[in-house]
Amino acid sequence: MKFENKTVIVTGGGTGIGKTTAQRFFEEGANVVINGRREDVLKETALEIDPSGKKVIAIAGDISLQETSKKLVQAAVEAFGGVDILINNTGKFNPTPFMDHTADDLQSYLDIIVKGTFYPSQAVIPEMRKRGGGAIVNTGSMWAIQAVEATPSSAYSAAMAGRHALTRNLAVELAGDHIRVNAVAPAVVETPIYNTFMTEEQVAEVLPSFNAFHPIGRNGTTKDVAEAILFLASDSASWITGVVMPLDGGITARLR
Template sequence: MKNKTIVVTGASTGIGKAIAKLFLDKGSNVVMNSFHEERLQSTYQEFGSPRQAVLVAGDISQPKVGKQLVATAIEHFGKIDLLINNAGAFQPKPFLEVEEQDLNRFLDTNLKGTYFASQSAIRQMLQQGGGSIINIGTVLVDHAIAGFPASAPVASKGAIHALTRQLAAEFGKDNIKINTIAPGIIRSPLQGKIGVENADSLAGLHLLNRIGEPEEIAQAAYYLATADFVTGETFNVAGGHTIGHTI
């Protein structure tokens, strides 16, 4: 991936941060996006302010931000080889308490953000003769947890899984590969945001009896970025979460 151009949404913390760091270490050009400009700047400085990284702060739920990300990649690096749709929102709430504004929040950020950023990227990739998109879903789409009511965000992530397969079918002939990574419980600021004080307490949801690290999702993203004969797949990186549980 040296000298390839990568766009990563939600790149200031957690999984997105780890993905951006790995690709920078591999010699890629990286356009880093986050809704939080200060946090994005802080991450950039933590990385050592690399010359091959460019920052674009903005809310990915707005289609204009997806267009801006692609335009920035072209302006600075002349192309976009890979889009990683990582930015997303997640918050558990009982189904009967979900209101329209709750559902809209997840559909806007998770589904619409992924949809329209991909649309902008694919327009450019068609001109280039190929490219790759990696979406971030969740294993909860295929393996729900009764004690974790999250119908609204899981529905939006399920739509991303379906979108992945459809786009892979539409654009396979154009040498554009689209895949999804479905993480299990990954150590990130997300756990604190949803009220989980000790993320390691969720280790038993995985057969490996531990939670995952952001770097492990980044490694999966790097594999898919370099895999020329893989498209339309949902790649579970979840320590056996969908197979069984440790109790």
Template sequence: MKNQALIVGGTTGIGKATAELLLKEGVEVIIIGRPNKNLKKSESELAKMGSVKTIALDLSDLASVHEFAKGMAQQMPNLKYLVNAAGYFSPKAFLEHSEADYDKYHDFNKAFFFITQAAAKILKDNQGGSIVNIGSMWGKQAIKATPSSAYSMAKAGLHAFTQHLAMELADYNIRVNAVAPAVVVTPIYAAFIEEDKIEETLQGFNAFHPIGRVGRPADIANTIHFLLTDKSAWVTGAIWDIDGGVMAGRN
């Protein structure tokens, strides 16, 4: 039987790029995505590379999340990998944040928590596996030009979640790591930039990164793939800065 991977938020961007890498090596991929146009489009595109299935799920609907988590063992008995990749980002001043703004970010973590719990039980039964969370540079460092207090609070929590799970699940041969990207060209910016202008707009952040350019989904996916596989068998509890050098310094 093929190993299975669950990617929470894999219809676009980093999650989709990770799915492509896993499909190329024969892993069966299950993708959770919002019920929108990207879901079936991504399934159609990825199906050319291997066995893929998409599941429509609103991560802010906790009842639906719990219902999905209950059925995971039946849907994916050969689960080996989990990637928590879903996200939303829209800078907003702290003094203007509403409760709805706050919930939009933290609902993701609540969904990740219970989906990961269900996944970890399957991985335990399967004698091990690997989990990678997509955190953020903003969870480590504040950037005044992009005020994101609720987003950063959620991502910092995801970093802590990663380290706690690494400790608790190590006895079951389950490794848990995270990546913390800086500016990567993905549709996540569509919340405040017109989708057809994301590429052009983000070029203004090239010089923000010491390496001289913004990131691409493949830059992050390659590291996620490495952390999922046995090539990183002695790595757990790590939050890796995949950020073009931003955390090292500034140009």
């Protein structure tokens, strides 16, 4: 198992990409700490992944607060002895015309995505240094690379571009500590995030229409993204840092 005796923190770990990523790390032998705002969802996910309750623990809290990140690291240290890998996976996506964004709306994207990368990374680095290194993988977005007219997402894209910038800056700054920092940049991935602004019926109608948007002919799955995250976090990627990897079925290759 690739991650036996490793400890991983996954933010946004209750559903979607985060849940699948936590599941895959567990299957590969890791201890996992998952975070999100909804304690009931987190606890249900943790027990679904690990019915024994021994190797997956749930810590609820607002990731835009420094205290939450400190709690996550403290829990990982107390339960498993340290932290080896951090997956910054928090996100919010609701296509909105630029002029319709409010100040509170913009702030929420910065809180969830930018602060949700900055604070957890600050919190884990001292523990990674104690272990002689580690890996941070951020869930970025194709929308931070390529604008999509059908889904106006200026606030989301700006925040995700910040996550991409943090990826590259931390990769350079932390290389001497043997801490690698990379990101994945997915296009349309079928996750529950679309249910936050569409009904179930709308999701069933709209999402399939995006299959043809990808040259490869289909939307992404949470497993597609999770497998890429696990690769970047693994020793197989030991010479890779500062990369924002497109996971987009070929979209950006076609548009560049």
